Amino acid sequence: xxxxxxxxxxxxxxxxxxxxxxxxxxxxxxxxxxxxxxxxxxxxxxxxxxxxxxxxxxxxxxxxxxxxxxxxxxxxxxxxxxxxxxxxxxxxxxxxxxxxxxxxxxxxxxxxxxxxxxxxxxxxxxxxxxxxxxxxxxxxxxxxxxxxxxxxxxxxxxxxxxxxxxxxxxxxxxxxxxxxxxxxxxxxxxxxxxxxxxxxxxxxxxxxxxxxxxxxxxxxxxxxxxxxxxxxxxxxxxxxxxxxxxxxxxxxxxxxxxxxxxxxxxxxxxxxxxxxxxxxxxxxxxxxxxx
Amino acid sequence: xxxxxxxxxxxxxxxxxxxxxxxxxxxxxxxxxxxxxxxxxxxxxxxxxxxxxxxxxxxxxxxxxxxxxxxxxxxxxxxxxxxxxxxxxxxxxxxxxxxxxxxxxxxxxxxxxxxxxxxxxxxxxxxxxxxxxxxxxxxxxxxxxxxxxxxxxxxxxxxxxxxxxxxxxxxxxxxxxxxxxxxxxxxxxxxxxxxxxxxxxxxxxxxxxxxxxxxxxxxxxxxxxxxxxxxxxxxxxxxxxxxxxxxxxxxxxxxxxxxxxxxxxxxxxxxxxxxxxxxxxxxxxxxxxxxxxxxxxxxxxxxxxxxxxxxxxxxxxxxxxxxxxxxxxxxxxxxxxxxxxxxxxxxxxxxxxxxxxxxxxxxxxxxxxxxxxxxxxxxxxxxxxxxxxxxxxxxxxxxxxxxxxxxxxxxxxxxxxxxxxxxxxxxxxxxxxxxxxxxxxxxxxxxxxxxxxxxxxxxxxxxxxxxxxxxxxxxxxxxxxxxxxxxxxxxxxxxxxxxxxxxxxxxxxxxxxxxxxxxxxxxxxxxxxxxxxxxxxxxxxxxxxxxxxxxxx
Numbered sequence: 001x002x003x004x005x006x007x008x009x010x011x012x013x014x015x016x017x018x019x020x021x022x023x024x025x026x027x028x029x030x031x032x033x034x035x036x037x038x039x040x041x042x043x044x045x046x047x048x049x050x051x052x053x054x055x056x057x058x059x060x061x062x063x064x065x066x067x068x069x070x071x072x073x074x075x076x077x078x079x080x081x082x083x084x085x086x087x088x089x090x091x092x093x094x095x096x097x098x099x100x101x102x103x104x105x106x107x108x109x110x111x112x113x114x115x116x117x118x119x120x121x122x123x124x125x126x127x128x129x130x131x132x133x134x135x136x137x138x139x140x141x142x143x144x145x146x147x148x149x150x151x152x153x154x155x156x157x158x159x160x161x162x163x164x165x166x167x168x169x170x171x172x173x174x175x176x177x178x179x180x181x182x183x184x185x186x187x188x189x190x191x192x193x194x195x196x197x198x199x200x201x202x203x204x205x206x207x208x209x210x211x212x213x214x215x216x217x218x219x220x221x222x223x224x225x226x227x228x229x230x231x232x233x234x235x236x237x238x239x240x241x242x243x244x245x246x247x248x249x250x251x252x253x254x255x256x257x258x259x260x261x262x263x264x265x266x267x268x269x270x271x272x273x274x275x276x277x278x279x280x281x282x283x284x285x286x287x288x289x290x291x
Numbered sequence: 292x293x294x295x296x297x298x299x300x301x302x303x304x305x306x307x308x309x310x311x312x313x314x315x316x317x318x319x320x321x322x323x324x325x326x327x328x329x330x331x332x333x334x335x336x337x338x339x340x341x342x343x344x345x346x347x348x349x350x351x352x353x354x355x356x357x358x359x360x361x362x363x364x365x366x367x368x369x370x371x372x373x374x375x376x377x378x379x380x381x382x383x384x385x386x387x388x389x390x391x392x393x394x395x396x397x398x399x400x401x402x403x404x405x406x407x408x409x410x411x412x413x414x415x416x417x418x419x420x421x422x423x424x425x426x427x428x429x430x431x432x433x434x435x436x437x438x439x440x441x442x443x444x445x446x447x448x449x450x451x452x453x454x455x456x457x458x459x460x461x462x463x464x465x466x467x468x469x470x471x472x473x474x475x476x477x478x479x480x481x482x483x484x485x486x487x488x489x490x491x492x493x494x495x496x497x498x499x500x501x502x503x504x505x506x507x508x509x510x511x512x513x514x515x516x517x518x519x520x521x522x523x524x525x526x527x528x529x530x531x532x533x534x535x536x537x538x539x540x541x542x543x544x545x546x547x548x549x550x551x552x553x554x555x556x557x558x559x560x561x562x563x564x565x566x567x568x569x570x571x572x573x574x575x576x577x578x579x580x581x582x583x584x585x586x587x588x589x590x591x592x593x594x595x596x597x598x599x600x601x602x603x604x605x606x607x608x609x610x611x612x613x614x615x616x617x618x619x620x621x622x623x624x625x626x627x628x629x630x631x632x633x634x635x636x637x638x639x640x641x642x643x644x645x646x647x648x649x650x651x652x653x654x655x656x657x658x659x660x661x662x663x664x665x666x667x668x669x670x671x672x673x674x675x676x677x678x679x680x681x682x683x684x685x686x687x688x689x690x691x692x693x694x695x696x697x698x699x700x701x702x703x704x705x706x707x708x709x710x711x712x713x714x715x716x717x718x719x720x721x722x723x724x725x726x727x728x729x730x731x732x733x734x735x736x737x738x739x740x741x742x743x744x745x746x747x748x749x750x751x752x753x754x755x756x757x758x759x760x761x762x763x764x765x766x767x768x769x770x771x772x773x774x775x776x777x778x779x780x781x782x783x784x785x786x787x788x789x790x791x792x793x794x795x796x797x798x799x800x801x802x803x804x805x806x807x808x809x810x811x812x813x814x815x816x817x818x819x820x821x822x823x824x825x826x827x828x829x830x831x832x833x834x835x836x837x838x839x840x841x842x843x844x
Contacts, residue, residue: 225722
């Protein structure tokens with residue numbers, strides 16, 4: 001369904017419209033679907049009528065008008081679940097959409113390896129951990145383990161990256177110590193638990209500890225599903241990755257940040273896709289693997 | 292073939308219907324797999340029999356009734372065990388010096404002894420002769436009472452099931468995890484009313500690495516609620532009330548894992564928890580707990596679980612969240628065989644082995660559902676008397692909740708087609724947020740639909756001999772046997788160090804908790820183990836107290 005032609009096809013040859021509305025089955029119909037729960041009973045017929053009325057009131061306040069409650073179901077004595085379809089009046093102004101551009105080019109594993117070899121001249125050392133009380137290693141493992149995630153191999157798969165995965169619940173002091181001992185170029189920490197802002201507090205604590213440990217601070221990277229990718233500055237780290245990050249993105253970022261680009265590629269032109277063309281052995285395999 | 296349609300409730304905890312054989316597995320290969328698992332596990336058992344840990348010794352004190360904590364929240368069992376260790380070591384076990392000091396100082400109870408010991412007012416010794424005999428007898432009597440409490444709770448469970456009813460399998464397993472026991476209770480009761488047969492209270496994420504069990508009712512935790520004796524008691528009492536209301540026994544689950552595994556197992560037995568997560572290797576691989584510590588703690592925990600009638604749940608599903616579910620399918624089987632060997636050696640019955648596995652194959656892989664059926668059926672047939680625990684997809688759940696709902700339905704379908712015993716209910720919002728009330732309701736609607744619409748599909752599900760499903764199951768079994776041969780050759784600890792399971796490498800002398808491992812001296816005395824390893828002797832009988840530790844069970 002996601003492969004259906006966009007509404008823009010009618011204006012083929014014309015410019016993409018700047019003002020759009022949600023699309024149900026007709027351009028401009030504004031149709032959307034939402035589901036929610038209200039703490040209202042759904043027992044007697046009068047309760048049911050009141051519950052549906054309550055759902056319609058919420059829908060109207062959300063800008064869905066007209067709206068239709070297509071499904072209502074009582075859950076226990078005190079709650080009702082609703083699915084509502086409706087038409088929204090809101091307009092989307094595409095000219096006002098702000099997108100955070102990725103500041104680094106996405107590279108294939110071969111390109112990452114080449115860039116590290118030529119730019120750094122040795123293996124790039126990455127130390128990874130879940131810090132604080134966080135025992136959820138799923139995220140860091142997905143990035144580091146050779147198995148990787150979503151069809152992309154993890155950093156262990158990259159010949160020019162040496163990975164030291166310290167695992168879960170690593171104390172900050174131990175992380176700093178091990179990073180020094182391993183000669184880490186980059187430190188990756190993953191935080192899943194967000195109760196009482198643990199993910200923010202822990203990472204700030206970590207960056208402070210690295211700052212206090214001396215001048216040769218490794219590149220600090222934090223990742224987790226609840227991070228705002230724009231929060232690197234306030235966390236005191238160099239980069240923050242949010243939900244859905246793939247190992248390839250992290251590897252590309254590390255190569256971009258730590259290994260100077262090979263000069264010929266830099267001079268070669270403006271199109272980032274063509275930059276790797278100079279490295280004959282490492283034609284870009286594919287940008288974005290098939291998941 | 293047995294009709295799969297009799298839903299009669301049995302008091303047994305194994306599958307409530309005979310398992311249908313659907314695959315042409317080579318019985319010789321199955322026998323070899325078990326024999327290899329036994330050979331790989333035997334040296335580990337020998338190590339566990341000749342060692343103890345600080346947590347095993349603290350569990351002895353807990354079973355003898357020592358409760359409470361000092362003003363800083365450090366439990367008295369820790370204070371007393373530490374005092375004994377600092378003074379005479381734990382090589383002889385905590386019981387001998389502790390009960391000797393109890394007698395010598397005429398203390399009214401262990402609590403009074405612990406308070407004085409913590410204040411440095413007690414000098415411990417390893418008694419000999421008549422003093423040793425008296426200390427052993429006193430400790431044996433105290434532990435006899437503790438184990439009798441576990442026996443009474445087991446009888447109370449049977450009685451509750453008789454008064455209410457045993458739910459039909461597959462049992463529906465739901466999780467609550469607010470961090471606050473007083474929030475957990477109404478959520479658990481609501482989930483039970485919505486159809487949950489088993490409530491699992493997820494632990495606070497930091498707890499596995501705490502070397503003590505927190506005390507009292509707790510109202511804050513990280514992504515879960517602390518496992519404490521009081522929290523166990525509160526939740527079990529609430530679910531008893533709901534079980535009576537519903538006329539159906541609602542089981543309670545927690546985690547006997549991490550550094551305090553034996554203590555938590557003991558508390559579970561004392562407070563009548565019904566199932567406990569208790570894997571032989573999970574802590575090693577996913578929590579970086581020292582392998583030796585884990586295996587020693589695990590053996591004692593399982594002896595307690597065996598006595599308490601608790602079903603253990605093993606954690607093989609976790610391997611598939613880090614490793615690929617197709618490539619690593621055989622590691623699940625290998626780990627299950629190891630869990631089975633260790634579990635039975637510790638006294639668990641087949642009906643207490645809730646071996647885990649999961650529906651985690653990438654849905655983009657062609658024939659992924661057939662592969663899932665092959666894996667699930669293979670495990671069902673390898674362990675026909677075990678209450679298997681089947682875990683829903685997590686790794687390939689995306690933000691597309693609609694596709695996720697479909698995947699969960701296929702998981703439920705695979706579960707009923709292959710006679711799984713315990714289904715953890717998949718949430719379409721897995722990986723997005725902790726489940727909304729509506730997510731849980733929709734998930735239950737999903738499983739109810741599949742169970743009602745296709746619950747008897749199993750009786751007509753017969754994969755073609757030599758066909759894709761049949762061949763895949765045999766292939767996974769063959770790969771498991773090959774891996775077991777390798778493990779048997781090089782040793783299980785080496786295999787774990789090499790990253791055989793879950794891809795993570797864990798050396799035998801690495802990880803946390805190794806400093807809490809103690810080699811037993813001659814004359815090591817553990818009155819709890821003596822009773823547990825001689826189940827025919829009544830708890831508290833003099834024969835159990837005085838039997839030597841070398842006596843085989």
